Amino acid sequence: MVDVSGHFAMALLFATPAWIIWGGRGALAFTAFTLVTAMLPDVDLVLRHFVPVSHHGVTHTLLFVVVVSSIIGAISARYLTSYLNAHSRIRSTRISRETVFVFATAGFIIGGVSHIFADLLSAPDIAAPLAPFWPIYRQHIVIDVIYYDSPIWNFGLLGVAVALHYLLARHKRYPLHTRYRIGDPKKGNKS
Template structure:
């Protein structure tokens, strides 16, 4: 497990491809959803006081990330679709609720996965190893190449991630013209 700055750095790195799909506003929104769940798997540190869960247990699985992401996306689609369509900040004629659902679910899931990946790189220094594929594959997965308290890894990775996002934000040829693009296309025939 890396520290909080390392988890946010990994979430930023995992969110960086959003710049290629959606450009400035979409990438910022996706990054926001990703950062929301960057620390969510560590909810087990609080839950273990009330429920029979352990650190690096069920909350550090892809199944947990998927369930939480889908539930969060339902809430986001219900409560954000109207405000997004009414906002002048979002340049689109109309964003369907399904698009908000998929966008939010993807961002939330990527944040949880980034946390699991960061923990795989640093466990079991001071914490138990993870079984991220539970219940399909119940064995622990250990990579362990980063020391938990390493400021070089944690803050260095955060500096690299922020620099990457700033660089991508300044590069003007995004987004790529794909079917996943949100909003109007330059060519009305597409």
């Protein structure tokens, strides 16, 4: 497992496609949301005080990340869609429940998967190895190319990720026109 800055860096790297899908404000919101969700698998550090789970156990699996992300995405779509449509800072004529579901679910999945990937790159230096494909493939997977406390990897990767997002934000093309777009394409809004 890399330190928190390494997890944030990996989440930033995994969130870069948001600039193509949403562009502008949508991409910034998605990137910020992905940073918040990047620590999702480490919920086991809190849960272990209440239930018998181990660090790098079930919460560090793709199954856990996808199931939790889908549940939170469905709840978000149900309860946040009308709020987002009524919010004055969101420049859109209509945000569908489907868009809110995709946005929230993808943010959680990308944050969680980036966390698992970063842990694969550095476990088992000081933590147990991961079995991210459990229950389909129960064997541990170890890549182990990064040392946990390496400032070069953690902060270097964070610097590269921030620079990449800066370059993508400065790019003036509109995002792809998809049904998940946030903003009104008829008004020429950059979202």
